[in-house]
Amino acid sequence: MTSPVRRSAAPVLLFLLLVFSSSVSAWKKEEFRSCKQTPFCKRARTRAPHSLPPFSVSDVSLSDGSVSGRLVPSPSIRQVTDEDPSADAAVDDTAQRPLLFRLSVYHGGILRLEIDEDPSSAPTPKRRFRLPDVLLPDLEDRRLWLPRLSSPSGVAATSFYLADGFEGILRHDPFEIVVRRTGSEGEPVLSFNSHGLFDYEQLRAKKEGEDWEESFRSHTDSRPHGPQSISFDVSFHGANFVYGIPEHASPSLSLRPTRGSGVDESEPYRLFNLDVFEYLHDSPFGIYGSIPFMLSHGTRSTSGFFWLNAAEMQIDVLAPGWDDSAAPNAGRVDSFWMSEAGVVDAFFFVGPGPKDVLKQYASVTGTPAMPQEFAVAYHQCRWNYRDEEDVAAVDAAFDEHDIPYDVLWLDIEHTDGKRYFTWDRTLFPHPEEMQKKLAAKGRHMVTIVDPHIKRDDSFHVHKEATEKGYYVKDASGKDFDGWCWPGSSSYSDMLNPEIREWWADKFSYKNYVGSTASLYIWNDMNEPSVFNGPEVTMPRDAIHHGEVEHRELHNAYGYYFHMATANGLVKRGNGKDRPFVLSRAFFAGSQRYGAIWTGDNSADWDHLRVSVPMILNLGLTGMSFSGADVGGFFGNPEVDLLVRWYQLGAYYPFFRGHAHHDTKRREPWLFGEENTALMREAIHIRYSLLPYYYTLFREAATSGIPIMRPLWLEFPADKETYDNSEAFMVGSSLLVQGVYEKNQKSVSVYLPSGASWFNLRNGVKYDGGVLLKLDASEDSIPSFQRAGTIIPRKDRFRRSSTQMVNDPYTLVIALNGSLAAEGELYIDDGESYDFEKGAYIHRRFIFANNKLTSIDIRPSTAGEKKFSSDCTIERIILLGLPSGAKKAVVAPGNHEMNIELGPLTLRKGSKPIALTIRKPNIRVADDWSVRIF
């Protein structure tokens, strides 16, 4: 945004430039640590493959059905291979005691590797931190009891069963783990330490004169426990690309190599949750959340690797030939993982299909929570809707323009001096009444609750937290005091379950004065953001519950905070009301607690573009309920950008418009009738697809398969899709291509092979495997329905999703070459947990042999509760049916209906292009069939 200031500039000019621009310039690179400024990263990254003395495996045994043993460092004195003369690097092998490892196998193709120090020979009382509460509590129940170990002939190794068609190999000397397909080929899928980069800095006593402190800018990290980093290499065999490890902003879906031959060396991908002001749209630097889960995909295999570790992590994706430029290996992607602290607790997912990998990951960290239906609809936010009049005016304007919305959001200014759980009573004198007025129209409200607590003795939350000792402590043991919105602030220690319970109780109607049942919560700044901390976050030597250092926990702080808040809302509703909590920070497992968004993006076309690969990578790593701020948070979007953003954002799983308080108002009706109509139409598309989206949320909640999917997830064999960052699938039936440039005249869409596609603008059918060039029309972005699918819609529009409950459905059937199609519809009460007891409708629609049949796919074991609906189907649209069909007969009842040509949507100007069964009026909950003549 701002050009760099030249030192040679005249002082006056400098002064003026700084006054007017310094505070608005973008990302402050120098305020964040690069790998070179991070000793553990610098040390590890400069090592050559196999330059470290190797570890060997000894004492392998089966205990409790898992493989365990010791990793013994090579007796030779470890070479100091890097040039870094710092104290840490110069450490000799005195700390190199044997490590303990365990290999466990879990149901469904999952191998777990744990490596920790041996407590029996520990020289210090400090134990390495193992992050609790992330793995599903029932994971242990799904562990396979390995019956035996075998030794393949020829090499010193141990092999064991992993899953049907897969086995694990533990090579003894040097230590290496390989996951491979069984059979004569023994094709590897994943391997660990194939390049001998495994390193484990063990805890030890401080030596005389040794200085463990680290400084960055004006901050000093006391590092009382010294160096304790871990690094290793992981190889993905048979892979063309790797994905995942969010959160990074990048226009690329796949992770581009960070070093290797023929690659401009960049920073490694950093996983360190940070509140980055005006983050760049293309950077490997870490932003708000971290999920240390990487997936690979290629023509031969899909696999995944997850490292459960919440300390700062740096990950290199290595271009072929990085290790040996003479013999680059194209059929493999290597990666190098470094972490500042913690243990090795890593999971290998064998696939073999892309969805298998996602399910395997979900079986370890959980599937996304089923949201309330309103949360799937459109959200309207701004920093800030000023007062009750403003809220009422915005609410009324939506109605005046017949634009539906479900949730109105209040940012930090609604509070009394940024004391969360309070209201600025001048601006919001009647919060309950305000919420009730919205609720009367079926609308909800969200208020913000951040983790920083104002240090003000008259603020009850602060008083209690102080008295109970619930705050995170600084290195000296005092309550940590940092600076955030309210000024001087402290942060409750969410690692402690007792403190999480205390926090959860703050959301009761009694404690949160002014809250009502239609109020939900937004957790911002939970990286945590500390304005005067190192890299705008908490010092690494701050102390949590159980003497855990912040460095060991950092990336999971926001996760715990999100968890505690979501549990607070569950408690508030006596376990009957599904919570809605949006969080900015996240970690592996956050999907169980709610939605996240991509933080403070900017109102420019680049940020529009990167939102898609960002959300896709979030979906691949479990966070399927995510979205980017429509319009861009910082800056004023030009109106074409805003319109394009609504058209794209309408397909985000989480769909919210938001804006910084310095920006002009940008509610959808403020840009002239023509643009209002375009944005209304975009929002209408989302509302009409709500039944489809809600069904996809159900699928995500049961399987972990995301709502918004990269094309390759549905078309794993089509290489053209592997790095497509512009188009995506919504579920398995809908393909959407964004328009990412101003005044774009035409748009190229790649339609994957193996299916035909119907353009939802005009019903035109295309074969797959082609790059299609279409006119970029102003009124929508390209979307296609895949032949062979059925999409349920509701084509009547209301003020909010709440009033759509009883509205009839439209089924859009896109027939494939064999004139067949399938689709699903899931319905429940949209708010309670009764669905867990079976209170839902789940239908599968099958079209074959000129007959559409609705089958109940709710298992009989689903539970004793039932859900009923009187909703009917008012219209069935058939795409790809040869013309000639005149009549349809519904069974039971033999009721006869006409088939006529009708429009694809009820939007003005649509042409009658598709065969339409008029008013079948069959109940969606019933079994029936419709035969076509």
Added chain:
Amino acid sequence: MGALRIKLSLTITCLFALWIAGFASLPAREFLGIAPQDEGYYKSDVIKCKDGAKKFTKQQLNDEFCDCLDGTDEPGTSACPEGKFYCRNSGHIPQIIFSSRVNDGLCDCCDGSDEYNGNVNCSNTCWEAGKAARERLKKKIEKHQDGLVIRKQEVEKAKQEFVKEEVELSKLKNEEKILKGLVEKLREHKERIKKAEEEERLKKEKEEAQRVAETKSNEQKQLLDEYPEDLPERPHDKLEKTSQHVLEDKDITTVKAGANEETGTKEVHPDDAADQVQSPETTEGLSREKLGRLVASRWTGELSDKQTKEHNDKNEEEKENHDFAESGEEENYDSYYHSDTDDDRHQYDDEDDDNDFQDDADEPYGKDEVEYDDSSYTDKDFTSESPDTTTGSLSWLDKIQHTVQNHEIISTFVESSRVNKEYDDASLKLSKLQSRISSLSEKLKHDFGKEKEFYSFYDQCFEYKQNKYVYKVCPFRKASQVEGHSTTQLGNFGSSDEFLPLCQSIKAQRLLLHELRWANFEESYSVMQFSNGEKCWNGPDRSLKVRLRCGLKYELADVDEPSRCEYVAILSTPISCREEKLKELQQKLEDLNKSQPLAHDEL
């Protein structure tokens, strides 16, 4: 089997009865949601969609399936997204609502006709609502009627005033010509005296030299040295005045700075400001609190805003110095000519029963006048001689002319000083005259509306206090936000074409709230636009849109900031009471009253 059949038929009968009951009080299903004047359109058996795209049968009318994308076939259901539903609302005004409101469980029409599927019971509130609406309408009509009376008078007055000032201007221009001539003559005269004196002096010097008398010659030389320099229009007076103002402003500056430091809760620490200015690297070495504040400011802009503001303040102060000087002169002349307008003003006050407001608005300017009167230009003769420009001006001009004509070239010391004084007086008068001419022609250049109805706005300011801020709007000049001692410029009125007729500037209006766009239909002066105010941190230049509304009093209200630094406000004024609007309101009331007896019967 038999029992079952009976049961079934019973159920059917019951359902039928219910159906009858349900629709008894409503128009027949096929007429649901159709306006009475539209019923004819739906009479035939085959009906066209209004957009001409298609035809549909009577059976398809309101059959809960959208056949016409424009909604023609489903006026009474929610089946077509583009549809509109008409509620009769007997006892109140009929209403047309979006079809998305039909049977959505919320009562939209006061007669409840939009909710007929039995999911919700809407009571008929049209009578009460209608009554209240009629009351409101009546009041509004009264306001417009009264407002129009005032408006008429004001427009009349404004026209007269305008003409008067135009006449005055041309008169002044004539006088300027004459006065210029006089000044020229006086100057020549003075030159001649000077020359004569010089000759006299030389002659005397010669005599002196001859006599060799020392002391006397010295004294005379002193006198001569003084006179030539006293020729122009008392430059020291002007100097005095300027320096005085500079001084005053300096005082204000210091007071401001002091106040900021004392009262600001989020005040800028001087160090902070300095730190930020040094270089982008300077977050290093900041105290923890300062660092926190600095980082926070990236999002909020608070710190930097203050800095920018301080900076701007300085600029603004300088500008104000300038403005003060300028407007000061203007005020002086205004006050000078107020004798003309004062009477009118009083009259005006009598009509408009809101004296306080007028007084308030005038106050600061009044003060200024006093200051100026005290300070320098105390040309009592000029002022007092000229209340009536038609006769008075003649008399003083005559007087001067007379004096000039009577001048004989008497080169005595007394005569010379008299001529000098006359010359000074005349040239001062000329400069004042010219100044008045320029301010008058500046004023008359403005667009005061078709009937010069906004003429009286020219020298008025309107204030509105909201929490800690006082908003001050001076039409044709500027608008500002005052907080204690600090003033933020919200914008300048600019030239007359900024007086936006709404229809001409759709683009400029894009960001306005919806209500405003309705004003597009009035081709009239309904918005005052102040733009190019102080720059906002990370935002636009401040601006203010003042929407004009009909009202009996002049009242500024509802100042709002819908987007950062883009302000809107409402100014009520009788000037904006319009005949057309009144007629529209009266028609509305008539319509309301028409349905009234009917509603009464129903009740």
